[in-house]
Amino acid sequence: MVLVFAEATNGKFKKAAHEVVTYGAKTAKALGTTCVALTLGTVENAGDLGRFGATKVYNIAVSNGFDSGVFAAAIAGAAKALDAKVIVLSHNSTGKNITGRLAARLDAGSAPGVNSLPEVSGDKLTVRKTVFSGKAFADVEILTDYKVISLSGNSIPVEESGSAVDVETLSVDLPSAKVKVLETKRAEGITPLPEAELVVSGGRGLKGPENWGVITDLADALGATTACSRPVADVNWRPHHEHVGQTGVAIRPNLYIAAGISGAIQHLAGVNSSKTIVVVNKDPEAPFFKAADYGVVGDLFEVLPRLTAAIKAHKSL
Amino acid sequence: MKMLVCVSKTPETTTKIQLTADNSDLDRSGVNYIMNPYDEWYALVRALELKEASGGTVTIINVGPAENDAVIRKGLAIGADDAIRVNAEGGGSLYIAKQIAAQAAGYDLILFGKETIDYNGSEVGAMVAELLDMAYVGEASHLEMNGTTATVTRDIEGGVEVVEVSTPFALSAAKGMAEQRIPNMRGIMMAKRKPLNVIDPVEATATTSISSYELPPAKSAVKLVDPEDMTELVRLLHEEAKVI
Numbered sequence: 001m002v003l004v005f006a007e008a009t010n011g012k013f014k015k016a017a018h019e020v021v022t023y024g025a026k027t028a029k030a031l032g033t034t035c036v037a038l039t040l041g042t043v044e045n046a047g048d049l050g051r052f053g054a055t056k057v058y059n060i061a062v063s064n065g066f067d068s069g070v071f072a073a074a075i076a077g078a079a080k081a082l083d084a085k086v087i088v089l090s091h092n093s094t095g096k097n098i099t100g101r102l103a104a105r106l107d108a109g110s111a112p113g114v115n116s117l118p119e120v121s122g123d124k125l126t127v128r129k130t131v132f133s134g135k136a137f138a139d140v141e142i143l144t145d146y147k148v149i150s151l152s153g154n155s156i157p158v159e160e161s162g163s164a165v166d167v168e169t170l171s172v173d174l175p176s177a178k179v180k181v182l183e184t185k186r187a188e189g190i191t192p193l194p195e196a197e198l199v200v201s202g203g204r205g206l207k208g209p210e211n212w213g214v215i216t217d218l219a220d221a222l223g224a225t226t227a228c229s230r231p232v233a234d235v236n237w238r239p240h241h242e243h244v245g246q247t248g249v250a251i252r253p254n255l256y257i258a259a260g261i262s263g264a265i266q267h268l269a270g271v272n273s274s275k276t277i278v279v280v281n282k283d284p285e286a287p288f289f290k291a292a293d294y295g296v297v298g299d300l301f302e303v304l305p306r307l308t309a310a311i312k313a314h315k316s317l
Numbered sequence: 318m319k320m321l322v323c324v325s326k327t328p329e330t331t332t333k334i335q336l337t338a339d340n341s342d343l344d345r346s347g348v349n350y351i352m353n354p355y356d357e358w359y360a361l362v363r364a365l366e367l368k369e370a371s372g373g374t375v376t377i378i379n380v381g382p383a384e385n386d387a388v389i390r391k392g393l394a395i396g397a398d399d400a401i402r403v404n405a406e407g408g409g410s411l412y413i414a415k416q417i418a419a420q421a422a423g424y425d426l427i428l429f430g431k432e433t434i435d436y437n438g439s440e441v442g443a444m445v446a447e448l449l450d451m452a453y454v455g456e457a458s459h460l461e462m463n464g465t466t467a468t469v470t471r472d473i474e475g476g477v478e479v480v481e482v483s484t485p486f487a488l489s490a491a492k493g494m495a496e497q498r499i500p501n502m503r504g505i506m507m508a509k510r511k512p513l514n515v516i517d518p519v520e521a522t523a524t525t526s527i528s529s530y531e532l533p534p535a536k537s538a539v540k541l542v543d544p545e546d547m548t549e550l551v552r553l554l555h556e557e558a559k560v561i
Contacts, residue, residue, distance in 0.1 A: 068443060069446070092474060093455070093472060096431075096440070097454075097456075099443065100414070100440030100443025100445075100446075100447065103440065105447055107524070108411075108524065109525040110410065129437075130437065131530070136343075136532050137532075138529075139527065139529050139531075140526070140527055141528050143524055175450075178482060179452050179453075179481070179482050180480060180481040184473070184477075185476045185477050187475045192474030193474065193475065194474055197560075198560070241475055255558070266330060276554070276560045278550070292539045293558065294540050294541075294554070296544050299544075302544070306545075314551045
């Protein structure tokens with residue numbers, strides 16, 4: 001059996017949860033078994049995960065607030081109770097806090113941050129993940145009985161293959177929480193960067209935070225999330241959580257539009273898995289053009305408003 | 318406070334990745350190695366700052382062969398008091414975590430970088446915390462200690478979460494935690510005399526193996542679009558790239 005941990009934020013599922021259930025259902029099919037989903041704490045319409053291929057949804061009550069030890073114990077407990085040998089979760093901030101604990105708890109081989117469905121041959125399961133910050137792929141064979149896989153965001157398309165299913169409460173022994181959550185601050189109303197399919201990003205070429213309107217206007221027209229380069233976050237022109245690159249967030253959107261960013265190798269390391277890259281820069285020698293699919297050599301303060309108008313015209317067709 | 322900083326050796330950030338002829342490994346000829354930047358800039362430097370503020374000791378641990386000593390000595394030159402190298406090679410994340418856990422008894426705080434820039438796993442810290450039944454805070458961008466209680470800010474999608482935790486605990490450090498330090502000549506000289514204890518690994522088996530590597534397909538040449546004609550760019554994104 002494949003067990004998928006589907007995370008809910010404030011009781012609601014985000015795209016990442018639908019992606020992991022889709023992934024789990026397809027993996028189960030390849031293994032000739034079924035996929036069930038696990039939710040923790042209070043979740044609205046948990047049975048909805050059946051639409052993405054879970055044949056059943058289980059819920060374990062946990063007290064409010066995230067603690068990696070409690071969550072890992074709950075998931076490991078469910079895997080043992082249900083005899084699920086393959087466990088799938090998201091490679092997001094929650095997943096990165098849990099995956100290692102879960103693997104240690106189950107003495108399992110783990111593949112964190114995979115990008116595609118596993119290759120299954122008999123009991124052998126091999127998954128592909130990016131390594132060297134997106135500069136190569138590695139095929140990882142998991143050698144243990146229990147297998148833990150965490151899936152990078154935007155790696156596979158969400159697919160609906162069923163309808164809502166029953167939710168059953170499961171009870172497992174849980175340790176007490178060692179971490180007390182004091183405060184959670186999240187920008188509301190935007191798609192977080194790792195989940196965003198469309199991203200518009202600005203760099204030093206914007207010259208100052210007061211000029212960011214050309215970025216946000218384009219992002220609004222596209223329905224995209226905004227991002228920025230490291231120097232911009234370092235001088236606080238933009239919030240830290242918008243910083244994409246080697247030391248910031250690594251993303252893999254369908255479309256990444258970079259304006260006024262030269263394309264240092266450290267920046268590319270965070271965005272080189274994007275499916276399509278558009279670079280706007282007035283310097284035709286900017287290294288970013290070598291990594292781009294489409295390039296516009298020009299003044300971003302003229303090009304971006306023109307692009308925003310063209311997007312709006314396209315959307316009104 | 319007794320602090321343990323777990324460091325990894327990785328290819329330098331700007332390394333051009335090439336593979337061996339049979340794709341079984343990275344072609345390591347001519348590759349320069351460094352201390353994993355998250356381990357050095359953020360985890361190690363924050364530990365040193367805490368020691369400078371309130372006393373204690375900072376120990377570095379690395380799991381790897383003798384050639385890793387250069388990276389460990391750099392950590393000592395930046396200011397760590399002593400170091401442990403578990404003399405082992407390969408084995409994967411859980412193998413490495415078990416080696417660290419076997420040496421980590423008695424520390425109040427165990428620090429990791431948020432990921433290594435080679436395998437990008439982000440999991441050894443959480444594994445060690447689980448093996449030692451400790452609290453763990455991943456991707457921490459801020460840490461304040463007040464006696465045995467810590468306030469830690471961790472990065473989450475689109476924001477941060479602030480948590481409180483008591484020693485002993487483990488964390489992985491992200492940007493914001495501290496600023497890079499360059500070792501000075503005195504530090505480099507002193508590092509040569511600081512203890513670097515080499516220890517044999519404990520028994521553990523590998524749980525994963527990498528069967529092969531592959532490089533991403535070469536990017537085709539950029540298609541330049543007339544800056545006056547953004548309607549054409551929109552057409553290309555819609556009809557050719559099919560992303561809008």
